[in-house]
Amino acid sequence: MQHRFFLFPLLFLAIGILISSCIEEQNAKVLPGSTGKSGELIVVIDAKYWDSKLGKTTREVLGFEHVALPQPEPYFSLVNIPHSVFKGLFKTHRNILILSVGAGQKKLLTNVKNKWATSQLVIYISGPNTDAVIELLNANKSTVAGGFEVKERNRLRGKFKRVRDKAVSAIIKKHLNIEFSVPKGYEVAAQEENFVWIRRETPDISQGILIYKTKYTDDSTFTSTAILAIRDSITKAYVPGPLDGSYMTSMKDFQPLVKEMDFLGNYAMEARGLWRVEGDFMGGPFLSYTLLSPNKKEVVCLEGYVYAPKYKKRNYLREIEAILYSYRSE
The missing domain is CATH 3.30.379 (Chitobiase; domain 2)
Structure with a gap:
């Protein structure tokens, strides 16, 4: 019996050492969060x-x-x-x-x-x-x-995933039948079947995203001429400027850079260019991905733009790009 009682302190000591070593090992693996500015x-x-x-x-x-x-x-x-x-x-x-x-x-x-x-x-x-x-x-x-x-x-x-706005994402799902993760701060500016425009507005900055579908007819849909023509028709119809009769359009003096790419496993064309407002002096960069839907019957267009006249645009455009990469087809 004496030997049994003697074993208990040893047992607790062994458990204590084991727990202590596990905690030390776990703490050694805990890293601080990364620092530094975006970009x-x-x-x-x-x-x-x-x-x-x-x-x-x-x-x-x-x-x-x-x-x-x-x-x-x-x-x-x-x-x-x-x-x-x-x-x-x-x-x-x-x-x-x-x-x-x-x-x-x-x-x-x-x-x-x-x-x-x-x-x-x-x-x-x-x-x-x-x-x-x-x-x-x-x-x-x-x-x-x-x-x-x-x-x-x-x-x-x-x-952005940690602060996802489920209500806005649900509206996109309703009209376009795609999964799209939108962070809080964006509001729906316009919506209808196969089209949603969301935007984030502050006194100095505007970030917007247009998501829409068109019918796929042939490969000419993926030429730079067709991509810009569709884009300009959509922005003219849905994205007005601050003055009556003004609207967003592509800047014709700057030839957008268009390239073929794989976008999340989908054949796509990426376009990077500059936009302006017809009838006003607003402007900024835009980024778009035009891709063929999995059923090969529709073309999905994901586009974002930035207006930040007082600030540099690179990081704001990267935020738009990150949101566009949240796209998932059904």
Whole structure:
């Protein structure tokens, strides 16, 4: 009996140690949330390389001018941090590119998610000399820039999903029979069968999304001429300007950039361009995806626009893009 009583303290001690070690292990895996502004990217590289051909190549790969915006804006806002000061809060930044050059460095490109923070993407590129790192950067432009772009979009999608407006999403489902996740703050501006216009209005900014369907006849529907013609007919009919007789239309002086792509597993055409208001002085960027429905009988058009005359437009347009990527067909 004495041996039995002696075992209880040992048993509790063992359980306590086990629980303590589990908690410590769990805490070791808990990461802080990522920091930094949307569209911002830290490039960890020493000043002598940042001011050289390697830095120039990095800026060309990630800091090039964003297409189809009314004023020049970089694709990413790059912040150079030397290796010696890359610590603390810098390590929790959302987007990090680490460039390492040295005789002992292997020529390598590696992607790591959630290295020091949640919702974080870190890309390492190393090489024995600058030419090797430059070669890797140039050979993987789409991988590097595209990786950070998709991560930015997915962060926004996750954020918007948490504040989804079920009522607005239900109206879209009712008229178009598609799933579409809309964050709170957007209101329905117009609705009818096969068409919904939603918008978010503040005193200084307007973000709008048009979703509509048309009948699919043949492949000519997916030419840039047809896409813009349909767009202009829709905006003229449904999106009025502030003055009587004014309406939204595409800016004819700027040729929209149209390309073929895979959009969430659907054949689609992406168009990026500028819009203006006929009869007024309003304008801004727009983005659209024109895709063939799964039944091959309808064309689904997803379009968003931004009006922000006092502010830069890149991040507002990325928010629109993230919402458009919430599309799901029935």
